[in-house]
Amino acid sequence: MANCEENAFCASLGEEVRAQLCAQCHRRLVKAGSIQMYEDFERRASLVIDGIVFISGHVGEDVLGYSDEVPTCYLGVPGRVLSTNVAFRESGGTEEYGYNSMEYLTDCCVACFDHQVVRRLFGESVEFAHAMMLSALRIMEDGCMMTSIMRAHSVYLSVSYLVLYLTQQRAYLTQQQLATLLNHDRTSVAKALARMKRERPQTWEAYCANKGRPVAIANPA
Numbered sequence: 024m025a026n027c028e029e030n031a032f033c034a035s036l037g038e039e040v041r042a043q044l045c046a047q048c049h050r051r052l053v054k055a056g057s058i059q060m061y062e063d064f065e066r067r068a069s070l071v072i073d074g075i076v077f078i079s080g081h082v083g084e085d086v087l088g089y090s091d092e093v094p095t096c097y098l099g100v101p102g103r104v105l106s107t108n109v110a111f112r113e114s115g116g117t118e119e120y121g122y123n124s125m126e127y128l129t130d131c132c133v134a135c136f137d138h139q140v141v142r143r144l145f146g147e148s149v150e151f152a153h154a155m156m157l158s159a160l161r162i163m164e165d166g167c168m169m170t171s172i173m174r175a176h177s178v179y180l181s182v183s184y185l186v187l188y189l190t191q192q193r194a195y196l197t198q199q200q201l202a203t204l205l206n207h208d209r210t211s212v213a214k215a216l217a218r219m220k221r222e223r224p225q226t227w228e229a230y231c232a233n234k235g236r237p238v239a240i241a242n243p244a
Contacts, residue, residue, distance in 0.1 A: 030072055031102030035154045040144065044151075047140045050132060050240050057127045067135040069105040073238045074131030075194045077204065078105065079124055097165035099125070100192045104141075104158040129194055130238040173205055181205045182215035183223075186230050195233040 033041060050072070076099035099105055105125070144151040168188070175181040182201060189196060198216065202209040220227045 030070075032070060032104060032154055032158055033102075035150070035157070037150055040148050040151050043144065044136070044140075047136055049135045051135065052238065052240050053127045053131045053133055055127055055129050055131075059125045059127075061124065065106055067106070067137055068141045070134040070136070071099050071101050071103050071105070072132040072134055073101055074127065074129045074133075075100060075189070075192060075196070076105075076131055076133075077126045077128050079126075095166050095170075097162060097169045098128075098188075098192075100165070100194075102158065103162055103165070104155060128196055128200055132238055132240050178205075178207050178211045179215040179218055181207065182212055183219055186216075186219065187226065190226065190230045190233065193233050193236060195230060195236070 033044070036044065049067075053074075077096065078099050079094065079096045141155070145155055146152075172181055172184045172188075175184060182205065185201060185205065196204070198209055198212050201207075201216075202212040205212070216227075
């Protein structure tokens with residue numbers, strides 16, 4: 024699979040398991056601004072290879088014990104496996120986490136797999152099962168991190184934390200995208216970015232270096 028060396032999920036697998044996964048992989052390039060509703064992406068499990076996806080979802084009553092579902096959101100970054108809850112629901116598991124929609128904030132390369140492939144490898148390979156569970160835990164961490172960023176004490180801190188995270192993922196978002204994600208007005212976000220440029224020039228330069236970075240599918244299946 025292309026970009027294996029840069030993808031935490033794929034890189035964690037041995038050659039044999041990775042070869043089995045690659046043989047069943049369908050890669051596609053999705054343009055920034057595209058939106059997929061739950062019905063569209065529940066048909067297959069999706070692995071983010073490159074790019075950033077905003078996922079809105081909910082935690083089910085099976086987890087919380089409440090009669091109502093609790094909304095949640097996080098950023099889908101390279102190495103995260105999405106919609107696998109469907110695979111295990113179909114095999115008799117409970118659906119503890121549900122999706123509402125996915126918005127592609129940048130151009131994204133996504134690998135898709137049939138759910139039966141995920142279930143088979145999960146049962147046959149300990150290392151694949153470990154990688155899947157680790158991805159699920161990291162998604163929970165992503166949700167907690169997004170909540171913490173949005174609840175930071177100031178707009179500047181919210182913007183700074185998010186920019187640092189995006190820089191680690193080699194991603195760049197516009198001022199309006201940052202404002203929408205953080206639920207701040209664009210003027211406040213612009214002021215926070217200007218302050219970051221003054222006070223943390225190296226961080227700012229590293230972030231801006233990702234602007235316009237191309238996302239492509241190498242060796243498409």
